[in-house]
Amino acid sequence: MKTTLKSVIAVFGAAAMFFAGCSTFDDTEINSRVDDLEGRVSELETFVTQLNNNIDALQSLVNAVQGQDRIVSVTPVTEGDGGFLVTFEKAGPITVTNGHSASISVRQDSDGIYYWTIDGEYLLVDDAKVPATAEYGAPQMRINGETKEFEFSTDNGVTWTPCGDVATSGIGTIKDVVKGEDSVDFTLYDDSVISIPMVQSFALDIAVTDYGISANGSISIDYTVIEGDENTVVKVIPEGGFTARVNGDHESGYISLSAPAEVPNSTTILVVAVNGKGEMTGKILNIEKGVLTLIEDSHMVGSQGGTVTVSIETNLVAMQDYMVMIDPAASGWISMTSSPATKAVHTDEFVFTVAPWEDAASAQGPRTGKIMIMGTERMEFTVTQLNTVLIEGGEADFDAFSMKFGDNPINMILNDVSADGWKLTNGQYLNSTICGKFGVSNVVRLCGYANRAGVLESPVLEGGCGVLTVVYGTNKVPRFVENGLKFKVEVKNEAGESVFTQDVVRVQEDIQQNTPFEVNFNVNITGKFTVTVTNLCPSGLEDDRDLFDTNDTVVLASVAWTGYQG
Helix, strand or coil, X not given: CCCCHHXXXXXXXXXXXXXXXXXXXXCXXXXXXXXXXXXXXXXXXXXXXXXXXXXXXXXXXXXXXXXXXXXXXXXXXXXXXXXXXXXXXXXXXEEECCCCCCCEEEEECCCCCEEEEECCEECEECCEECECCCCCCCCEEEECXXXXXXXXXXXXXXXXEEEXXXXXXXXXXXXXXXXXXXXXXXXXXXXCEEEEEECCCCEEECCCCEEEECCCCEEEEEEEEECCCCCCEEEEECCCCCEEEEEECCCEEXXXXXXXXXXXXXXXXXXXXXXXXXXXXXXXXXXXXCCXXXXXXXXXXXXXXXXXXXXXXXXXXXXXXXXXXXXXXXXXXXXXXECCCCCCCEEXXXXXXXXXXXXXXXXXXXXXXXXXXXXXXXXXEEEEECCCCCCCCEECCHHHCCCCCCCCCCCECEEEECCCCCEEEEEEECCHHHHHHCCCCCCEEECCCHHHCCEEECCCECCCEEEEEEEEECCCCHHHHCCCEEEEEEEEECCCCEEEEEEEEECHXXXXXXXXXXXXXXXXXXXXXEEEEEECCCCCCCCCCCECCXXXXXXXXXXXXXXXXX
16 A cells, blocks of 8 residues: 555544544654645755756757857856856756766767766666757656656656656756856766856957858958957968958958968968957968868750859859859840859859740750860850650659658668569668758658668669659767768669769768758669669778668668650
8 A cells, every 4th residue: 555645644633633632642753744744845846956957958968068068157056055156158057056966067078978877887878878969958857756766758758767866965957167267167976077168259250161161362350259359359370372361440351362372272370359458369271272162063954954063172262262154145045043042162053944945846966065164274064955765764652661660760680672663772761850851752761881882773664764852861969970972873774884983972061961952963864774772881880780880871751864865
């Protein structure tokens, strides 16, 4: 039989009524015990509330580290149990209560992720560590009224798991808070430290510090001075033959940086701001020799028109350091749809629209237009528009796979063949939420272990292949694909001979989680053909586990093609 606080109080109450009816009875001691019991329960409830608040505060610290948030102020709290009011630049204020010996904490593992711990050991749910990240949230704590043990829940209170005895000697998950000149250090239960930078009152802000520059070229770099005074001066200390001029004042402006005739492969240039008090703040500019490479130099479309993507691998700034222009002779039927945003090392993608060719039937052959790339040298991209319609092609139906484990994004490596003959080796299917972010109902993911590389192979397809289009990406955050993405696309003819092969490379700086990229290939073969997509696993990691890996994985959202008559 279970004993609860209510049953104990009821028994004492009944006894008091009985003795009161028979004779004079001093119930002071019993009332004192009941009051003491109620007081202890109230104390425990307060303790749990404070502990949960501190767990939430610790969660906020981890979120601040991951989100690169900064601290605006740290103010001591004199009321209650004391502590500190910490105000973040993005997340706002949290309260950190003074702590002593509470067992709930976090620890950063070798993968760089913080996980929840209890008494120094990782908190496990189904034998898996619980990340202290925003998407998982903070575990909830309570005290079991019967066993007087801590219990935790990671599913918003649906299930509770015991995790040790109640110890009310300390309610903090953070033992100490030390404010320095540039950062605040939070000492955790296991003496590890989370350090978060403070917002500087006087600072030089330059949003982009990595640039490429051509020989004899120049770039403009914007700057802003935070909390500067009228006597603040901004200076540039150039190296490697560069010259610089500051155009602006003590609040904002821009730096004109000019390169010599021979640009070094890599140069660092210091920009400093000094205020009237003699305080100094600065930024380092990382300058690299300009690179401008046209990845593909031609594309073909049918008389019905379509879109063309011009991809340029560069560290220069589009439409500033180099220009992309349409040959005037083709400006009547080719127009620019979009151009890339400005950033440092990257792949620029310019999208052009090719208008339908209204009198194509009367033409004697295709027409061509040039897109010119003007940088340190002139390059040309050729658009060829046929006077015939590219016949309808097809698209891989990923929904035709059996979709094993489709509801769990962390599962086993699979081999499968779809209902229409597409073969997946060392692959995986992702859940509907992730698929939706790629704009499709289903995607396949190619394993990134070098010894178990993911492969997607088509059945024999008919009708020829004009333009092959692959939409791809990754469902991992960029830090898990530090070597970028790399896969090979190969097309073979009916005899099994390779007639087209090309590697697709996407560097880490260009990768965004669950963001699709599109690449087009001019294959232009008639008859029957097959398509194979193979993950090239740029990290070269190997593993024999059956669980899916986290590095170099390639998500395929679509493989489609137009037909070709020749």
